[in-house]
Amino acid sequence: MFIGSVPKDVMLQMHHIVDFENYNNAWVLCSGSFRVDSSISSTYEKLKVHSNDVNILSVSIGQLAVNETVKFEFINKLAFVEEYLTSRNGCGFIDRVASIAASMQIAKFSSKNEYNQIHQKHIIQNFGIFHQKAKESIQRLLDKLPIASFTPGDFIEQAKKARPETDIVIAFPPTYKGGYERIFKFVSENISWVPPEYAIFDPKTLDRFLLELMDRDISFCVYGDQEMENLKCGGKFLSNTNKPIYLYVNNIERSSFRRKSQTSRQFKYQEFDPATATAKSIVNVTRMDSAQMTFLKNVYLAKRISHVSGMFNYCVFIDGKLAGGIILSLSKYGDIESLYVLSDFSVSRNNRLSKLIAMIATSKDIVSEIERRTLLKFKQLCTTVFTEKPVSMKYRGIWNLYSRKEGFLNYHSPVRNQSPQQIYIEWFNKYNK
Incomplete structure (x- = not known):
């Protein structure tokens, strides 16, 4: 109530x-x-x-x-x-x-x-x-x-x-x-x-x-x-x-x-260094459970950020090493054609690695897997960035700024008709600097 x-x-x-x-x-x-x-x-x-x-x-x-x-x-x-x-x-x-x-x-x-x-x-x-x-x-x-x-x-x-x-x-x-x-x-x-x-x-x-x-x-x-x-x-x-x-x-x-803590389960991994990225690097996206993702959130998400457990959790691995995580849920605004990105984070701030994770979040491979699990069809993804700045440098150029409010920005992106590997090649050629 x-x-x-x-x-x-x-x-x-x-x-x-x-x-x-x-x-x-x-x-x-x-x-x-x-x-x-x-x-x-x-x-x-x-x-x-x-x-x-x-x-x-x-x-x-x-x-x-x-x-x-x-x-x-x-x-x-x-x-x-x-x-x-x-x-x-x-x-x-x-x-x-x-x-x-x-x-x-x-x-x-x-x-x-x-x-x-x-x-x-x-x-x-x-x-x-x-x-x-x-x-x-x-x-x-x-x-x-x-x-x-x-x-x-x-x-x-x-x-x-x-x-x-x-x-x-x-x-x-x-x-x-x-x-x-x-x-x-x-x-x-x-x-x-x-x-x-x-x-x-x-x-x-x-x-x-x-x-x-x-x-x-x-x-x-x-x-x-x-x-x-x-x-x-x-x-x-x-x-x-x-x-x-x-x-x-x-x-x-x-x-x-x-x-007050959520259940967290530690697991072994190596961090990906974006400086080692090559055109031949192999990208894999793996489903994770909420306890594993909570462990990663506690490591990589800023404590001031409000983050919650998602319905769908994925990790991005490049050449077998962890590059970042993606946490999604059904749209919190009741739009059954949209997925909501609760968090997407990278293990490094270098070489615009965070842009790659944000791009992979929109991959048709991830969305199709969620569609099979939910029996729904999604056309786009949405997310919110809490900032006083006019734009988010992470999403700039790869997502569409939908609305600008006091204290936060709303971004939308259509589902990319690309695999994570194809998105990686685009990122490597355009943003990996």
Whole structure:
């Protein structure tokens, strides 16, 4: 039902680092799924928890938790929800809130392709089932959410209510500028309501926000996915599936470090040196299991990169030596004609070896093998590059830049009607410099 919940392991770190018994009030900013709010309000009965958020779902749940309501109407593509609620006798505000949560399921399939349209139709036809499940989930949350207040609005303004010595600020601000707005774009366009005023937060200013809290002598425990040079963190959570999460606190006498690992299985190999490449070198692509690929990811992928287990894992060997790895999955955007490249990495930065791996990822041999396994037909591959730069030098000239967004680039490539060996010859003649 919720997107972007605070990981449970991070919650454990927070309880280890922060002594909530020392405070009268906890001001939770960007409550989101209310996991933090619920955890501390249920554990510390004397602590008054004050929640906050701006999106329609969290605002509605927050108001419901303090016996208030929000006026909103389902319109446009969600107009059928109003008809559904009208047809039911005895609907209360919790039913309307549950309808928002159920509508978020439709939002997952908002793209205009056959795959998404089929799923949307299924959810709409069975909306009553999705609505009931959402209602039960919300009720379970409310049963363990004894918050003192809820304020819809800018979390920076909410933080100003905290007082020195007696209060603490808890926050997990957005990690991408405009990320909240993208997540709730569908429901925002199809639900009519008066949203609270707030400024879109830029994660680059997180250190400024924390320094302002320190200047006011406000205790805080704030989550972030960036390590800041001018601030010390009291906790760190590492995962092989996401970026590191840092916990910044004003009192770092207690500290916590946790790592959550995927299964990794080491195997012997030799690294390929691109300086030894010749026109007669032999290329082989080998399927790998997820444990073997996790071992390689831990070696070659930067720790700041969010990388996850893929459905299809391959290693590229040149003259029997490892040159790189390719991790693919079905398109995360629901496009059944596209494969999504989660990661492609090389063992060396020299001689543009990374370009070769990115090119081989689009080979008809790899795609055909996946087609046989999935009984699907793929026309293209997609990937995302997280960068502030206007282009990716690795993909430049070999993939097509599809869109440029703030903080990331989207690239597409048609399936190359070439074998890995043929692609290698093209790379050797054109890019191996």
